[in-house]
Amino acid sequence: xxxLLEINNIVKNYGDFRALNDVSIHIPKGSVYGLxxxxxxxxxxxxxxxxxxxxxxxxxxxxxxxILSPKHTADIGYLPEERGLYKSMKVGEQALYLAQLKGLSxxxxxxxxxxxxxxxxxxxxxNKKIEExxxxxxxxxxxxxxxxxxxxxxIFDEPFSGFDPxxxxxIAKEILQLRDEGATIIFSTHRMESVEEMCDEIAxxxxxxxxxxxxxxxxxxxxxxxxxxxxxxxxxPKEVEAKLKESFEVFPADFKLLGNxxxxxxxxxxxxxxxxxxxxxSSRGEVQHFVELIPSANDIFIQAINKNM
Amino acid sequence: xxxxxxxxxxxxxxxxxxxxxIMMTFLSPLLMVGVGFLVFFLMKKNDEKVKKIVYxxxxxxxxxxxxxxxxxVYYEDFTNLGIEETKKKVENGDYYGALIIPKNDSxxxxxxxxxxxxxxxxxxxxxxxxxSKIERKLGNEKxxxxxxxxxxxxxxxxQSEIKMYDFSGEESSKMKNWIKIMVGAIAGYxxxxxxxxxxxxxxxxxxxxxxxxIIEIIVSSVKPFQLMLGKIIGNGSAGLLQFFIWGILLFxxxxxxxxxxxxDMAEMQTANLSAEQLEAAKQAADPNKMQLIVQEVLGxxxxxxxxxxxxxxxxxxMLYSSLFAAIGAAVDNETDTQQFxxxxxxxxxxxxxxxxxxxxxxxxxxxxxxFSYIPLTSPIVMLMRVPFGVTWxxxxxxxxxxxxTFLFMVWxxxxxxxVGILMYGKKPTYKDLYKWLKYKG
Numbered sequence: 001x002x003x004l005l006e007i008n009n010i011v012k013n014y015g016d017f018r019a020l021n022d023v024s025i026h027i028p029k030g031s032v033y034g035l036x037x038x039x040x041x042x043x044x045x046x047x048x049x050x051x052x053x054x055x056x057x058x059x060x061x062x063x064x065x066x067i068l069s070p071k072h073t074a075d076i077g078y079l080p081e082e083r084g085l086y087k088s089m090k091v092g093e094q095a096l097y098l099a100q101l102k103g104l105s106x107x108x109x110x111x112x113x114x115x116x117x118x119x120x121x122x123x124x125x126x127n128k129k130i131e132e133x134x135x136x137x138x139x140x141x142x143x144x145x146x147x148x149x150x151x152x153x154x155i156f157d158e159p160f161s162g163f164d165p166x167x168x169x170x171i172a173k174e175i176l177q178l179r180d181e182g183a184t185i186i187f188s189t190h191r192m193e194s195v196e197e198m199c200d201e202i203a204x205x206x207x208x209x210x211x212x213x214x215x216x217x218x219x220x221x222x223x224x225x226x227x228x229x230x231x232x233x234x235x236x237p238k239e240v241e242a243k244l245k246e247s248f249e250v251f252p253a254d255f256k257l258l259g260n261x262x263x264x265x266x267x268x269x270x271x272x273x274x275x276x277x278x279x280x281x282s283s284r285g286e287v288q289h290f291v292e293l294i295p296s297a298n299d300i301f302i303q304a305i306n307k308n309m
Numbered sequence: 310x311x312x313x314x315x316x317x318x319x320x321x322x323x324x325x326x327x328x329x330x331i332m333m334t335f336l337s338p339l340l341m342v343g344v345g346f347l348v349f350f351l352m353k354k355n356d357e358k359v360k361k362i363v364y365x366x367x368x369x370x371x372x373x374x375x376x377x378x379x380x381x382v383y384y385e386d387f388t389n390l391g392i393e394e395t396k397k398k399v400e401n402g403d404y405y406g407a408l409i410i411p412k413n414d415s416x417x418x419x420x421x422x423x424x425x426x427x428x429x430x431x432x433x434x435x436x437x438x439x440x441s442k443i444e445r446k447l448g449n450e451k452x453x454x455x456x457x458x459x460x461x462x463x464x465x466x467x468q469s470e471i472k473m474y475d476f477s478g479e480e481s482s483k484m485k486n487w488i489k490i491m492v493g494a495i496a497g498y499x500x501x502x503x504x505x506x507x508x509x510x511x512x513x514x515x516x517x518x519x520x521x522x523i524i525e526i527i528v529s530s531v532k533p534f535q536l537m538l539g540k541i542i543g544n545g546s547a548g549l550l551q552f553f554i555w556g557i558l559l560f561x562x563x564x565x566x567x568x569x570x571x572x573d574m575a576e577m578q579t580a581n582l583s584a585e586q587l588e589a590a591k592q593a594a595d596p597n598k599m600q601l602i603v604q605e606v607l608g609x610x611x612x613x614x615x616x617x618x619x620x621x622x623x624x625x626x627m628l629y630s631s632l633f634a635a636i637g638a639a640v641d642n643e644t645d646t647q648q649f650x651x652x653x654x655x656x657x658x659x660x661x662x663x664x665x666x667x668x669x670x671x672x673x674x675x676x677x678x679x680f681s682y683i684p685l686t687s688p689i690v691m692l693m694r695v696p697f698g699v700t701w702x703x704x705x706x707x708x709x710x711x712x713x714t715f716l717f718m719v720w721x722x723x724x725x726x727x728v729g730i731l732m733y734g735k736k737p738t739y740k741d742l743y744k745w746l747k748y749k750g
Contacts, residue, residue: 053525
């Protein structure tokens with residue numbers, strides 16, 4: 001799979017402050033790419049460079065094999081974190097204007113807008129002013145405005161803020177569908193649960209540096225600790241626990257099961273395999289629960305940031 | 310359609326559709342004419358009230374001939390009543406005031422011992438007119454005293470009017486000068502009003518985009534510079550449209566009112582002028598003179614003036630409104646604009662004052678010339694000078710300077726603009742603005 005976007009060695013300074021320090025990111029075609037990082041890490045600076053709102057001091061950006069240039073604004077759809085629409089302009093008029101700024105003809109823009117407005121069942125809003133809509137309603141219009149010109153690259157900065165859970169679900173579904181139709185998506189957020197749900201690959205930016213990137217599953221594998229959550233029915237829990245401690249590292253359980261089993265977290269040593277642990281447990285009682293503790297995106301985020309301190 | 314055209318169209322439509330814009334467009338001329346008429350009627354009412362002034366002349370120098378009645382002021386001789394009786398009568402009766410002229414052998418002493426008693430403090434124009442009557446009479450007495458024949462003095466008065474030519478053979482006159490001053494002043498004043506109204510409207514439009522947070526979406530599609538330019542042109546065209554409609558409406562309304570009420574517009578304009586100015590205005594309103602004015606106006610280099618008017622008008626507006634746009638971009642809301650507005654308003658107001666003070670007096674004097682070169686004041690001051698004939702050399706220098714400054718200022722404003730529109734929160738200082746200038750891209 002080739003890359004849609006290649007960002008190479010980007011450096012960006014604001015006066016004496018270095019916002020991006022030699023950042024390189026490669027985003028494969030047709031993926032949902034999570035751009036993660038704490039507030040002020042440099043995510044928005046990077047996104048603004050991709051959108052050609054600001055220019056990098058050095059480094060290069062390639063979109064679909066071509067060096068990024070003004071004509072590419074039509075290939076990118078951008079939903080900024082700080083977003084809004086003209087309050088006193090009518091919804092339809094406004095969407096048409098923004099579509100034409102993205103290079104669509106008026107007729108084509110009208111056709112696309114009608115499609116999306118019907119899909120979201122909001123045709124009735126066409127002649128309303130934004131100030132008459134609720135925040136959630138305005139966000140839907142905002143989403144349509146972002147995607148209506150069928151861009152190759154979609155950039156969503158905190159797309160779910162301002163949406164109730166039902167609409168957030170709807171938007172998430174639309175984003176994944178757009179990916180399935182061939183769009184590449186950059187997804188910037190610090191809401192980790194949505195990262196698990198949406199992202200194929202991620203990059204983590206902290207203090208102006210990229211500190212981690214790759215496929216989400218690979219990263220998880222890298223961050224796994226070989227720890228298992230176990231639950232066993234046994235007549236003699238104290239003895240089982242003591243025996244376990246002889247060959248494994250054992251920690252108190254941080255989860256709950258339905259029955260009154262013996263529960264704990266067990267970390268395998270270098271020479272142990274999961275099977276060894278399982279057969280040990282099954283020889284002592286009835287194994288009710290046996291799950292590898294896979295690090296969540298949240299865990300990875302916190303661990304990586306702390307390590308970078 | 311190109312992006313710039315799209316932006317201009319949106320800005321224009323957004324401005325023109327705005328309710329307050331529509332209201333202002335149609336209400337302002339009505340208000341202007343209405344207030345004018347109100348003032349006129351009030352002045353007329355005020356004047357219609359006849360004032361009775363009595364005088365007690367113990368010097369026996371004055372006669373009724375010195376106090377001729379006018380439409381609004383009557384004089385009565387109360388000398389026979391005596392001072393005390395007269396004062397009493399005036400205080401209790403329907404009189405405006407009493408002029409007491411004592412007896413004194415010295416004309417100089419007499420001139421400074423005349424008193425005026427009134428119930429309310431008298432209007433300055435009445436006092437002035439009384440003083441001039443007294444001065445004329447006493448002056449004549451003095452001439453008599455020196456044995457100079459008054460008739461001869463009167464006969465010796467000669468009026469001279471110097472005819473002025475420049476070396477291209479063009480004739481000029483005081484009247485012509487007066488017209489030139491008027492034409493220049495109107496042009497300069499129009500430009501100042503236009504910059505103030507529509508420059509701030511550009512600024513407000515930038516702030517609106519910032520506060521509604523749509524700005525980042527727009528600049529991901531177009532260059533900030535395009536957006537700024539589109540705003541300036543869009544708002545400027547809406548302004549031109551409004552000015553145009555005002556012009557037509559003012560003309561239509563005043564013509565209609567004149568026809569309906571038979572009010573002479575010229576009379577109305579002169580309603581609040583002093584007696585001497587009134588005299589001059591009457592001369593001007595003379596039908597023959599009227600024709601002369603038209604002739605003189607037509608005699609001005611109209612085409613040259615028109616072209617230069619357009620150039621300086623657009624140049625001045627673009628220069629100032631790009632600065633207004635930069636201010637709008639730097640702040641988050643209108644209340645924060647004050648500290649940045651002052652340095653922009655200052656040259657604008659300075660230009661108008663300097664224009665009125667120096668150009669009217671000496672259109673080619675060093676100060677007038679200097680200010681018609683300085684780019685921030687040149688649009689207004691040069692527009693005022695143009696009717697007096699400015700050489701092409703001076704025009705070229707001034708225009709070149711304006712264009713160069715315009716390009717530099719737009720570049721500067723665009724830099725502040727492109728950084729400022731994405732900055733929220735903290736109110737920037739001048740130091741911040743300077744830092745922004747050094748950011749790349």
